[in-house]
Amino acid sequence: MNQTPTRRDIDLDYLARILGGLLAIPSPTGYTDTIVRHVCEEIGRLGLPYELTRRGAIRACLKGRQHAGARAIVSHVDTLGAQVASLKPNGRLALVPVGTWSARFAEGARATIFTNRGAYRGTVLPPKASGHTYGDDIDTAPIGWPHLELRVDAWARTREQLEQIGVEIGDMVAIDPQPEFMDNGFIVSRHLDNKAGVAVMLAAIKAMKEAPPPPVDIYWIFTIAEEVGQGAAAILLPDIASMVAVDNGTTAPGQNSAEFGVTIAMADQTGPFDYHLTRKMVDLCTINDIRYQKDVFRFYRSDSASAVEAGADVRTALITFGVDASHGYERIHIHALRSLAELLTAYSLSDVEITRDEHVLGSLSGFTTQPVEPATQDLTAASAPEMTPWREETP
Numbered sequence: 001m002n003q004t005p006t007r008r009d010i011d012l013d014y015l016a017r018i019l020g021g022l023l024a025i026p027s028p029t030g031y032t033d034t035i036v037r038h039v040c041e042e043i044g045r046l047g048l049p050y051e052l053t054r055r056g057a058i059r060a061c062l063k064g065r066q067h068a069g070a071r072a073i074v075s076h077v078d079t080l081g082a083q084v085a086s087l088k089p090n091g092r093l094a095l096v097p098v099g100t101w102s103a104r105f106a107e108g109a110r111a112t113i114f115t116n117r118g119a120y121r122g123t124v125l126p127p128k129a130s131g132h133t134y135g136d137d138i139d140t141a142p143i144g145w146p147h148l149e150l151r152v153d154a155w156a157r158t159r160e161q162l163e164q165i166g167v168e169i170g171d172m173v174a175i176d177p178q179p180e181f182m183d184n185g186f187i188v189s190r191h192l193d194n195k196a197g198v199a200v201m202l203a204a205i206k207a208m209k210e211a212p213p214p215p216v217d218i219y220w221i222f223t224i225a226e227e228v229g230q231g232a233a234a235i236l237l238p239d240i241a242s243m244v245a246v247d248n249g250t251t252a253p254g255q256n257s258a259e260f261g262v263t264i265a266m267a268d269q270t271g272p273f274d275y276h277l278t279r280k281m282v283d284l285c286t287i288n289d290i291r292y293q294k295d296v297f298r299f300y301r302s303d304s305a306s307a308v309e310a311g312a313d314v315r316t317a318l319i320t321f322g323v324d325a326s327h328g329y330e331r332i333h334i335h336a337l338r339s340l341a342e343l344l345t346a347y348s349l350s351d352v353e354i355t356r357d358e359h360v361l362g363s364l365s366g367f368t369t370q371p372v373e374p375a376t377q378d379l380t381a382a383s384a385p386e387m388t389p390w391r392e393e394t395p
Contacts, residue, residue, distance in 0.1 A: 001280070006349040007288040007342040008207040015337055016181060018042065019199035023189055026112055026174030028081020028098050032056055032224045035077045039198065039222055046205050048220070057235045058222040062208060062348070069358035070217040072236060072243040072314070073204075073344055074303045075197035076226035079190075080327060082106070082124075082173040084113065084150075091157040093150040095124070095173060099227035103145045105190075105328040110176040111150060117166030122152045124175075178329075185334040186259075192330040196321055197246040198222060200337050204344035214348045223303055231306030241357035242277050242315040244347060245302040246340060248330070249295060249320030257322040259333040261291030262343050265318035268297040270305040274315035276354060276368055281317050281343065288346045290339050295320075313360065319343060 027035040036056040043050050043060045050060035058077075064070070080099040088094055093113070097103075106124045113120045127149055128134040128141050141147060150173065156162045179189035187196070201220055208214075219240060223232050232243065249257035249265065257263040264281050265273060285292040304316035321336035356366035 001283050001287070001353060002351045003287055005288045006284075006346045007290065008211055008345040008349075010203050010207050010338050010341040010345075012334060012338055014206060015199050015203040015341065016334065018202050019187070019196055019337075020179065020181065022077075022195040022198055023177045023179045023191060026114075027077055027079055028172055028174050029078040029225050029227045030083075030098060031081070031114060031172040031174065032078050036222075036224065039077060039202075042202055043205070043220070046202070047209065048205060053235055056224050059235055060205075060220040062205070062214065062218040062220065064214040064216040064218060066216045066358075068216070068239055069241045069352060069355070070219060070237070070239045071214075071348070072219040072221055072232075072240045073201060073246065073348075074221040074223060074232050074243060075201055075246040076194045076223045076231065076303055077198055078224050078227050079193070079195065080227055081175060082111070082150075084167065084169050084171040084173065086169060087159045087162045087167060088149060089159055090149075091152070091159065091161055093122075093152065093162070093167065095145060095148060095150055097145055098172075099327075101327040103148055104143055106145075106148055106175065110178075112174045112176075113150065113152065113167065114172045114174070115166045115168065120152050120154050120165070120167070122150045124148055124150050186331055187334065188329065188331045190329055192323060192332050193248040193326060194226065194246070196332055196337060197248070200246055200321070200340045201344065203337075204341040204348070207341065207345050208348060211345070211349060215350075215352050218348045226303050226306075229301065229306060231303035233306040233310040233312075236307055236312050236314060238360060240314055242274070242317075243304055243307065244277070244281070244344070245304045245316065245318045246344070247302045247318060247320055248323040248326050248332075250297060250300065250326050251322040251324045255297075256293050256295040257320065258293055258336075259322040259324060259331065260335045260339075261293060262336065262339045263320045263322050264292055264294050265300075265320060266294050266296050268300040268302065268305065268318065270301055270308070273304070273317050275370060277315040277317040280350070280353070281319055281347070284343060284346045284350060288342065290342055290346070292339075315357070
């Protein structure tokens with residue numbers, strides 16, 4: 001690999017402003033038209049051509065010196081949310097989650113219900129919500145989506161009144177993000193997964209405007225249904241040889257992710273990421289002085305999983321910003337977002353090492369290798385650890 005740093009400087013004010021604008025737009029999976037329009041308009045302002053799939057996934061292209069063997073960078077604009085499951089006799093709404101998230105984090109949330117007649121506001125509550133009425137029962141009530149209801153801020157005390165104001169089963173519910181951008185660089189909000197990833201990509205595109213052309217075409221892809229497992233299954237082109245997903249890492253006990261620097265995923269629940277592309281991410285961090293750490297995610301999948309499962313023969317990697325309390329009330333740091341955006345620019349401008357990937361099929365010539373030789377260890381007197389002689393234990 002070329003040892004010359006290729007990362008570009010990132011406009012952090014732009015990144016934060018873009019993230020704030022994205023968080024202000026409700027976009028639960030299945031209700032993403034508005035945010036798709038918003039992202040397309042921003043891509044247009046940045047000067048990139050783009051195209052949409054029928055449902056609204058976005059594919060923008062930064063032209064490189066060569067078309068074949070193109071690279072893709074992907075994140076998703078959709079977020080967690082809910083849907084109206086039934087209209088209750090008491091004039092409230094039963095909910096089912098959109099995406100996988102705990103009902104613990106839904107209790108007390110403010111929300112918007114989108115109906116054919118317009119939007120209503122409301123609050124997600126347990127049926128026993130008042131300590132003045134139920135006493136200690138509010139602390140022993142069960143947790144789960146069947147034990148929540150949405151109180152609509154409208155005159156509706158019966159099922160019939162809900163029907164009269166236009167609320168129907170299947171209406172989409174968006175949960176308020178409640179973002180806070182703190183002076184010390186921390187950002188606290190719902191839906192940072194993955195609007196922060198979208199903001200990172202847009203900031204990287206902006207940083208690339210004055211850069212020389214990359215060696216191959218770079219496709220910047222924004223999907224609309226990752227939270228329900230669909231991801232980048234239907235938007236890749238045959239010329240795309242590698243794909244880097246940008247998403248959240250999970251900072252929690254037992255994990256190695258961090259809220260600073262880039263967290264490079266070595267594997268998720270679908271298996272290991274591509275050996276060579278993942279190690280390229282590590283090398284680029286080292287060459288470009290970008291802080292990083294590695295992690296393995298056990299209960300996690302991203303845009304790349306759906307693409308590979310759909311049959312796309314692409315190398316995949318996952319680079320993340322560490323999130324505390326992922327799929328809850330999340331926290332990240334601007335340092336991680338900057339680091340990720342820098343890595344995306346370094347990757348986009350880096351040399352292509354595996355030129356064979358220009359072709360879908362080929363011979364063994366130029367095929368990659370992986371180390372298989374036994375490792376050697378220098379055990380000189382200066383470096384060797386103190387050894388304790390082996391002895392047989394007495395039963």
